[in-house]
Amino acid sequence: MNQSGESLRDRKKRRTRAALERATVRLAAERGYDHVTVEEIAAEADVSVRTFFNYFASKDEALIGADPEAGPRMAGRITSAADGVSPFEAYRQSVLAEITDELNNARDLWLLRKEVLMQRPDLLVRAFANSAESEQLLAAAVGARAGLPESHLYPRLVVAAGSAAFRCAVTRWALDDNVALGDLVGEALDLFGTGLVHVPPHHHEGGTS
Amino acid sequence: MNQSGESLRDRKKRRTRAALERATVRLAAERGYDHVTVEEIAAEADVSVRTFFNYFASKDEALIGADPEAGPRMAGRITSAADGVSPFEAYRQSVLAEITDELNNARDLWLLRKEVLMQRPDLLVRAFANSAESEQLLAAAVGARAGLPESHLYPRLVVAAGSAAFRCAVTRWALDDNVALGDLVGEALDLFGTGLVHVPPHHHEGGTS
DNA sequence: TGCAAAGTTGCAGTGACTGCAAAACTCTCC
């Protein structure tokens, strides 16, 4: 290996993964998700179909580009939050940090994904199906901070609320521009935080109401 | 047609649908979801494979047995709730009523589904992917009651919270017995209602505490 | 009974996904 900690092998893998993700999103945005075959995606990324499936378990997964390190990373942030921070707040900040990073690193990809998800909102739901272990990890971190046993509903609900918030925010975001995705997720999480029994006030578009 | 309002055709369709749903759940519980082919399910229900796909869009859908009338039914309950009832409360009652009914009508099926979902929790997530129009319907009903525009996050979030509550409750329910699914869903919805910033107290198993 | 509408079926085809074993590549150590 070389001194930078990342070998040629690792670099190539990252590049291939990124190429496949980009190819999937680009082609799906261009001509519709199910008018694109894995064969075409693989060709676009210059690898074999079999290699596509070495990187992603499904076409769905490649479209969202689920980062396998995101779960551990977020769990780490929750666990290492300052002492006074509540479990929900720690989770909230972890989610928002992740999204901000993601958008800074790949805003262009998300703009293309938006096109696809506008046509096929169900893909976003399906994308969360494969993240069971990540959810497990996050729930454990939240549970630890809350002092609740593994089996309790609460940690799971907090994590599920995060998925739901993200999902709804993206759906809303896809409707029109002029709203930052990060803000929408934050808003959604706040509603979950303060409780859904409180109906939020309605802001008119003009602004001053 | 006959005077009872349900023709022979309708009765047959209901029976076929139920048979397919039962066959799917039974076989999946018996030998594992993906060791069962649609061909075997169809054979068990005494219809052709093609007919299976006339009733269900996918194997997943047949496992959960998503009732296409559930969405409209729930939306109707929300809309026709008494005047003073808050949007969230109306939604909560609608969900709980639906679940109670479902469990009363098909408790045995749910016990089998539980076996399957213990092995493959992701199937529950995927099951919600196909219910986009139902969610749309429910969100509209909640939005109307809340006096919020179609585009607002809130109605969508309430509905998504319902899915999340159901999902988490089932997951928790599959862990051990001694808890009623309906109670768990109710508990989950209450947590969403009052806000996740409040960490619930921890009840010990002994019970009295 | 006889016709129209609805439901069922077989068939042929597409495409996602998997296991396997061979080939190509990268790393390390000498």
Add this chain to the structure above:
DNA sequence: GGAGAGTTTTGCAGTCACTGCAACTTTGCA
């Protein structure tokens, strides 16, 4: 620079979910 171990890529053959279409059967109604 080259041998050998470990990793990644690839082709191939196979399975199975799912779809459109066009015949065939059943049901509803006059």
